Amino acid sequence: MSAPVKWAIAAAIAALFVLPSWASAYAISFLVSVFMYVALAGSWNLFSGMTGYASLGQGIFFGIGAYAFAVSTVLLKWHPVAGFVLAAVVPGVGAMLLGFVLLTTRIRVAYFAIVMLGFNEIAKTVVANIKAIGSSSGLTIPPLPSNLVAYYFLLLLAVGVTAISYAIKRTRWGLGLKAILADEVAAEVTGVGTVAHKMVMFVLSAVLIGLTGSMVAWYWSYIDPYMAFDLLVSFEMVVMAIFGGVGTVMGPVLGAVIMSVVKEVLSTSIPQFHTIVFGVLVLVLIIWCPGGVIQVVNVLRRRLMGGPGPAAGRSVR
């Protein structure tokens, strides 16, 4: 990453930290959803983007995090900080258990994707049938003291997820992940601990998604199984990450920001047709640049600056 890009990113983050002093309540609530999507797409990318094991049910950890927080703070009267800790631990342990079953083999990606989707649906049905945690009518959480709590929490998560992804890419560990993505058997015979790499990234991804879910649940101040385990949450993070550029650091950020801006603009300007137009835009954009937005950005940067930016075809993987 070149120096001007670094400074621009630092300035943008600093601006987002001081922004709430001027911004309207509407802008805050819009940015809360942008940060949520950046954190989700980035966390999905940490495991699925970097290892190639595309999960179509990663939203299960969003739901588990949301419920861990709601159950501990509302029903057990825990302090919210303890609730957040639980919302990190439970999805993490859950991911570890799922990982022992799924990631200790080289399961085909298509099957892994479907199994994760199935687990999300099982979790939804199970939660909807447990009376002690509100079954299908859900739980009401006392409202946030201020929406700024959600703003800063999710901003930190979004920045943190992206920073983790950037840091991992620059280490030996990141090289191991790259090897798994390219050829898992070759990685293993070269001495990469493939199971350990996959497990750690899966758990990390689950913890970060769980934390996002817990904060969003508090922000919504209400949670039910169909919101918490909505398949759309699982799908949106995948689509945003792919749309931006799978496996890259900035791809999921770009994808999440662009898509949430487009969604917001459409839903306020043409509320009746916004999902349809959004779908059409998704199709047009993916056909226009199948490798994701980051590919276009890299090509443009190379043309403008004449620098040695990564080759267009290779930047995707």
Added chain:
Amino acid sequence: MDATTFLQLLLFGVVWGGLYALIATGLNVIYGVMKILNIAHGELLMLGAYMSFWMFTLWNVSPLVSVPLAAVAMFVFGIVIHKTLIAPVAHSASMEAFEYATLIVFFGVLLILQNVALLLWSADYRVISYATDPVSLGPLSVAANRLIVVLVALVVSALMFIGLQYTMLGKAIRAVSQDMTTARLMGVNVQRIGVIGFGIGSALAGVAGSLASTIYVITPTVGLLFTIKAFTVMVVGGLGSQGGTLLAGLSLGILESFASFLIGAEFKDLSGYVLLIGFIVWKSRTSSAFVSEVK
């Protein structure tokens, strides 16, 4: 549980199972010729179901007549989707990039079709009361529409089996499914088979939707549930295996029928997911077909 209840549940399961097998046969053809997950498969079923619903409600057209019409309509629609949306991303840099791009394409298709249906036909639950009179089969009694569904599903499945086994087109589809490169070397036009295979898969979804509309409530969001069922049947039955698909479809239908009777209706869908996950986990440890290839 007495013998009559047992047989009744079995029959009920067979009806749904036949339908599941039909949907999965279509998905299997699509997966075979293109090696992609079509998460919008159920949306084509939903369109077929609405088609049959409106033709019955507005013009009193029998669902038996709308079955072939839905097949033709969805065949054409499938080909249009392939030509306009799949073909442009087919030249992706790698198979992974193609898989990712098509996943997004189908997600977009799913969003559009669901919401167009919602806008045009609202979220109201739609039902057809067609041939609801009970028919007695020995000690059992079953609504005539259910018998029609399972019979049509089995006939169409049989036609698909014959077509895939004995016609040149069917042989080409099977060849492409087994090994694209070798099929190409044998002179099969892989692109063309991809388009036709996608059309046939979509047509089968239309047929299944048309049938489903007579025994199930139709809503704009009904598709995904059927997509997941079809995935379950396709995976358990074995990719490219028609006999396996039929057997797995019937097993899933029967499993669900007994699970909803014995455990509770809310666990009907859950039993299918447990079957899917259990099967994949077991197979990923015992069968090389469930593990990624050595490159």
